Amino acid sequence: MSSNIYKNKKPVIFFLVPAFAFLAVFLYYPFLQNILNSFRVINNLGSSAKGWNDPWFANYVELFKDANIRTALVNTLKMIAATIVGQLGIAIVLALMVDNIKKGQKFFRTVYFFPIVIAATALGLLFNIVFLYDKGMLNQLREMFGAVKLVDFKDNAHAMLTMMIPVTWQYVGFYFIILITGLNNISDDLYEAATIDGASKWQRVRYISLPLLHNVICTCGVLAVTGALKVFDLPWIMFPKGMPSNSTWLTGTYMYYHAFESHNVDYSSAISVLIVVLGVVTAKIVNAVFKEKDY
């Protein structure tokens, strides 16, 4: 039975237009406006521009001079590395281990996925208590084992590590679920054949699981890296205003700070343009590195 409805594309276009209009109004127009704003003087959220910057590209010059931007970029790169190694690496190990057990798979899926459903702000508060200087969980544990001096896990020496641990921990479950679903899609016949041929467990992982999981890992890699560029909520709860001593800025937190705290809205717009450029460049690099294969 043929029908004209599939040949006539007009209804399809009609249904696509609202979604496109929505994106145009709430994404593309604000983005273009944001680029324009980065050349203007805007001292309050909601207020109109007081003219153009002098010179009009002053904010972009400032981006090169601003030491905090350099800190934010370096920290963001560190966060990307922590994400790939910590989130993706741990998720692969967990997924391979859970895939090898016969009972309790559902239990571990739920347990590892659980942090994802907790709000980042709640996690931030939770880890604030864990790392608290005075009577925080870690310092209490250290005292139990005989330590006499408290460690400030939020000082300059420890701050970045303290920030990365909860961020990494939060999303391990997300990639774990994607990876274990990928592992479940690998046919048992392949494993059975390898076993008959005398392959050890490690050889089955090395020569069957990991190669067939390659495309899934690539997808996770792209998601992890782009996610690291956008991370904001948990670091802001734990280390507001780049504390301590401007050492924990990320591009996202620094942009927010200028928009909502210091009210330097035009400079915040310039930072957001930088974030978009950084995101596009990084996505290109990641796509090249994690190139998917056709099987």
Add this chain to the structure above:
Amino acid sequence: MKKMLAMLLTGAMVFSLAACGNSSSGNAPAQSGSSSEGSSSTESKPAEEPAGGPVTLNVTTTYAGEDTNAGNYQDAIAAWQEETGNKINDASASSAETFKARVISDFEMGSEPDVLFYFNGVDSNPFVEAGKVVSIDEIREVYPDYAMNMKDGMMGASPVDGKNYSVPVNGYWEGLFVNKSVCEAAGIEIPTADTTWEEFMEICQKVKDAGYTPIAASFAEIPHYWFEFCIYNYLTPATHNILPESVDDEHGKAWVDGISDMKVLYEKGFLPENTLSATDGETFQLFIDGKAAFLIDGSWKVGGIESSTDDIDNFTVTYVPGKNDRKSTDIIGGLSSGWYITRKAWDDPEKQKACVDFISYMTSDEMVSKFASVSATALKNGVQVDESQLSSLAVAGLDMVEGATGMAGAVQDQVTQEARVPVFNGMPDIVTGKADIATAVADLLALVEAGQ
């Protein structure tokens, strides 16, 4: 058949979109045809006799969310609506940056409320400069009794032109909160109105020697309370609110000397060990837990301490010890928010009288006393508070304000958030000697000069 189905679905979608688009029209505020948006007319006319029907006022306030007066506000507007038959379209929201952005944006777009309760410092500059709110003097030309129960000098004049535009309700004071048990354990007397800054330094040293943290403060996140009092020590109530013109003038030197005293507090170890990495919440907890003796904070902290402890009598509040010409009894305080009538509503004959009536109702002696409780007010007759209903800490706060010999507003309210950055956000570098104090102050003043 499928074509018909597609047409039906399309029709349903278009209809639902249209319905969504119109859904708010039923609640849209009544707009008067005579509204003169953005009018800068200063010639005031009394409201013509209303057409007779009830008036709907659009009102925006910060009495929402966690605000302690959110319940009082809801009760008050319900009572006013019942009494007058008028209606309030309330768009109150918590006092956050998004709220400020919304208000400023509404004024820019010409969709401002009729009446708003908003800040009277630099935050109000955009709509005051644009002439979109009506001054108290102009309102009094038509309604001579308007806000006559308030002291004009305490209303919170606009930084733009020094005129009063808003009628305040409850203000704030800042003082030295004390944990009595820590003082007792350290064997020291609680500072009084006669304690000098030098004596306070000796007290702090004794507290430190006893193994406690003298001062609970996060210089990383909230250094501004100590900033205010430290520079106040080199100024007076009359001069504290004058911004320096340069780092070398009298006020500029006072700022540099005051910030130097903050550095001394850090160097002497009077602050928590992690003051440069701790949040304000963490250092406050030290104070509550009996590990720190002193905390400078505002009148809003009375409620915070009451809800954080089972033994409120263990806490009191006193004057921050003074230095040089500043007496210890010279405090920081003021009224930073108030009720405004917008020009748009004032020029609307149907709304003008209702706006005046509503604000008069919300700023009556009785209502202000209810909202203010222990905080400062501009009432000529003072607040009528039943002290038997208050905690000992709240009573100590009232006593402190009553015994004050001078009051100055927080000077930081005259400096925009962006301009504060070199000093406030740079405080960790300043107290550790990585940044020069005079340079930081000069950078702040340069941003003020640049209008940022």
